[in-house]
Amino acid sequence: MKSIPNLQDYKIELIQILSNTKDVELLKESLRKLFLEVLKNNSYMSLPEFKIVPTESLQFSVWYQDPDAITETLRIHQEKCDLYLWRCTDEKWYLDDLYNNASEITEQILARIPIFHKIPENPKEVKALLESGLMDFKPEIFPIFSKNKPNDLNEVLTWDDRFLLVGTKVENLKIYSLTEWDMLIEREDFYKKVGQL
Structure with a gap:
């Protein structure tokens, strides 16, 4: 920070x-x-x-x-x-x-x-600040640390070139690597397609 x-x-x-x-x-x-x-x-x-x-x-x-x-x-x-x-x-x-x-x-x-x-420089620091109460849960104004957007932004709060922070409230925040996130999205897309067959 x-x-x-x-x-x-x-x-x-x-x-x-x-x-x-x-x-x-x-x-x-x-x-x-x-x-x-x-x-x-x-x-x-x-x-x-x-x-x-x-x-x-x-x-x-x-x-x-x-x-x-x-x-x-x-x-x-x-x-x-x-x-x-x-x-x-x-x-x-x-x-x-x-x-x-x-x-x-x-x-x-x-x-x-x-x-x-304690100004955050990456998604992990944003998570720590949110959990400690030093940051308000206002996703619309969270800092973004990379111009490269993830493939899917659903529930993504912020990201950098390696990690992203996902969640809908302080109690369910989770850090994913970009690779983990892409694999999770692929699995979700696969199950959606299978469910539609």
């Missing part, structure tokens, strides 16, 4: 959001819009979950001793990644009680959000 190639191009915009946004609800919406922009060429990827949680509920698990934190915290969750952003009376955003500099927070967000670094 690869990272989004122009990810660092969004660093300035993310720093501006952190510097100019004072409200946690506005931060949530601004980050969500920015993430959609980052993923515009990979819109089949699932956005992280953005949730506002009571800051007090995070005491001793995320932050430890800052009594001046505002009452609400933005939780960004995806896969095994949890990021927590809150403001304090010093008017700064804090990330995970470790960072309070907008540039450092930006670097952490861009480095740690899984979907920014």
Whole structure:
């Protein structure tokens, strides 16, 4: 899998959001819009979950001793990644009680959000992403990795020059080599013809 190639191009915009946004609800919406922009060429990827949680509920698990934190915290969750952003009376955003500099927070967000670094390069990776929930099941916009189409595209979700991914939902995904797929289609065609005799 690869990272989004122009990810660092969004660093300035993310720093501006952190510097100019004072409200946690506005931060949530601004980050969500920015993430959609980052993923515009990979819109089949699932956005992280953005949730506002009571800051007090995070005491001793995320932050430890800052009594001046505002009452609400933005939780960004995806896969095994949890990021927590809150403001304090010093008017700064804090990330995970470790960072309070907008540039450092930006670097952490861009480095740690899984979907920014798991762009698929073949059908096997698409399958893994679908099964992990990092990709939405939207076959009409799945990436295709080869210009050479398989002989039969029935239930084929994506392909490259060696393999293809077949299925109608996440629960029945299967990888076939192109040779295996051609043999399966030949058998199906044979049985259809025999059944019509």
